[in-house]
Amino acid sequence: MRKLLFVLCSVFFATLTIAQTEPLVNSVEATYRAGLPHFFDKIQKGQSVKVAYLGGSITRADHGWRTKTFQWLQSNYPQAQFVEIMAAIGGTGSDFGAYRLQNHVLQHTPDLVFVEFAVNDNGKSAQDVKESMEGIVRQIWQQNRSTDICFVYTFSRPQLDFYQRGTFPVSASAMEVIADYYQIPSISMAFPAVNLITEGKMVLQGQAGSTTDPMVFSADGVHPFPETGHKVYAETVKKHLIHLQLVGKKGKHALKKALMPNNLEKASxxxxxxxxxxxxxxxxxxxxxxxxxxxxxxxxxxxxxxxxxxxxxxxxxxxxxxxxxxxxxxxxxxxxxxxxxxxxxxxxxxxxxxxxxxxxxxxxxxxxxxxxxxxxxxxxxxxxxxxxxxxxxxxxxxxxxxxxxxxxxxxx
CATH class of the missing domain: 2.60.120.260 (Galactose-binding domain-like)
Structure with a gap:
């Protein structure tokens, strides 16, 4: 019994130590930081604009937030010619994203890269997430420091409680550290969806059908239905893209000294x-x-x-x-x-x-x-x-x- 108690105490204090050294970040719907100035400058000039979507199955989904936001860009900014770079693979995290970035994204010379891995990075350590996300950022800017980046955060059932307590989960908290360091805007698509669930206007998991109160977010607590959860995700991104039009000034992004010495900038x-x-x-x-x-x-x-x-x-x-x-x-x-x-x-x-x-x-x-x-x-x-x-x-x-x-x- 004493041995069991010792083990339990050791686990508790180890967890407490990790929590103290890797604090969770208070959740907000969006933080604009340095904005997306190069992306919007090309739009305003009516040029060809390439938008990359790097992520997992939530981003890969047809008729989901990726499709809805890209179609919105095309209709809302008819003066520009948009090209989509679909680089999302189900069941993969930001580590694999860093390894395949050159092959699947950078060879196509994007102007904006959306990065979505908050759900698939669930369960990974904050250090691992920061190393892979920083590797993604540094690879992008090593190729072209005028390429804009936007982190977007989705959520799954295991992460719901974090948002309801007012914090980002471990994965998104780690991503926010990188976003702050490099002044990359972030949009939490999860934030308004969680609020609807908390208010009883949306059910996290159930059968597809109802698009009125209470809406059903998903069938499995992870992958949103196109008519409900993905619609909330897309509307959130659209809203903040409109505000981001007025944020930031053109100029090469600063590729500062690496925050994480073992980041994945040399992964291939x-x-x-x-x-x-x-x-x-x-x-x-x-x-x-x-x-x-x-x-x-x-x-x-x-x-x-x-x-x-x-x-x-x-x-x-x-x-x-x-x-x-x-x-x-x-x-x-x-x-x-x-x-x-x-x-x-x-x-x-x-x-x-x-x-x-x-x-x-x-x-x-x-x-x-x-x-x-x-x-x-x-x-x-x-x-x-x-x-x-x-x-x-x-x-x-x-x-x-x-x-x-x-x-x-x-x-x-």
Whole structure:
């Protein structure tokens, strides 16, 4: 009993220490800071304006806040020609956002980048969030210091209580630290939605249908319905964009000394033609063609042969892969230098369909590394894994293979 009490006390004081060193930021609907002056200057001059949306599934959703705000920009500012850069991938956080930023956003030379990861970064430490968000900011401004950035915050059921207590959750609080340091405007789309829920005018979770009091925000407490939750999100962004027209002055954004020494400004995604591989990795289009992520993952190679290998040599402290996981994916072995192999599952309880995914190994020693990847000979109990979400295997043939579907390599 004393041992249990000691453990509980240790956990409590550890949590208290973290809370004291990483204070939560009081929540507000928007903070304009240095504004979006370059973005609006190009609009006023009637030029071509490129708007990038970097985020997760809430931003990826068709007919959601992304679509609604982009259509509003087109109709509200007819003198300009708007180009959309869709760079949102469901189930991914700001860490992956930093690694893929050059490939999915910066190569298209955006004028404004919306960054939305507050929900998918839930559960990560404040330090990790700050490192990845600062890496995103610094990469953008290293390419073009006239590119404007706007952080936008969504929310999910686990974060509701934070807002109702008057603070941002851990993820958004960490993002606000970076926004303050670099004077980046932020808009909390979550703020008015939470207020409606608190006032009883909106229900967080339920069936789609009612768009009048009480509206239903979402089916799952995370992904808003287009007619309700996403409408609130979009109206919030529109309202503050109108005010932001008058905020800030043109001039190159200041790329100050990094706040976080280990930020992800040097994170990158290597294409498949940059890596060494054995001969048994044919290109596979079946897991890409027609998928929502097709434009962001143009080539995938695959193998279920345990003797085939991928080999990467790099200098850095982190390594990862971009892949597709689904019914026929399996487990991989990752050998780093002379260390024992790491076994990483590329199949999970959601793998009843194919989706773009990633995994990252952090904390490597600074210096040169050699990494070898092979398919593991171990056969996963996929039925047991799927049971975590009460999913069942109806067609065993779809699940019998154990492939690695590789789309790219992540290095820092």
């Amino acid at each position: 995604l290597l294409a498949l033609d940059k890596i060494e591989k054995s001969s048994g990795w044919p290109r596979v289009d079946s897991v890409v063609v027609g998928k929502a992520y097709a434009s962001l993952l143009t080539s995938v190679i695959a193998s279920d042969d345990t003797s085939e290998y991928i080999k990467v040599r790099f200098k850095g402290t982190s390594f990862g892969i971009v892949d597709v996981i689904g019914p026929s994916s399996g487990q991989i072995r990752v050998y780093i230098d002379n260390e024992p192999p790491r076994y990483i599952n590329r199949f999970d309880e959601y793998a009843t369909y194919y989706r773009m995914n990633y995994t990252i190994i952090n904390g490597l020693k600074e210096g040169n590394h050699e990494v070898t990847i092979k398919v593991s000979p171990e056969k996963l109990d996929k039925a047991l894994i799927l049971q975590k979400r009460n999913n069942k295997i109806n067609n065993p043939k779809l699940y019998e293979k154990q492939f690695l579907y590789l789309g790219g390599i992540l290095v820092k």
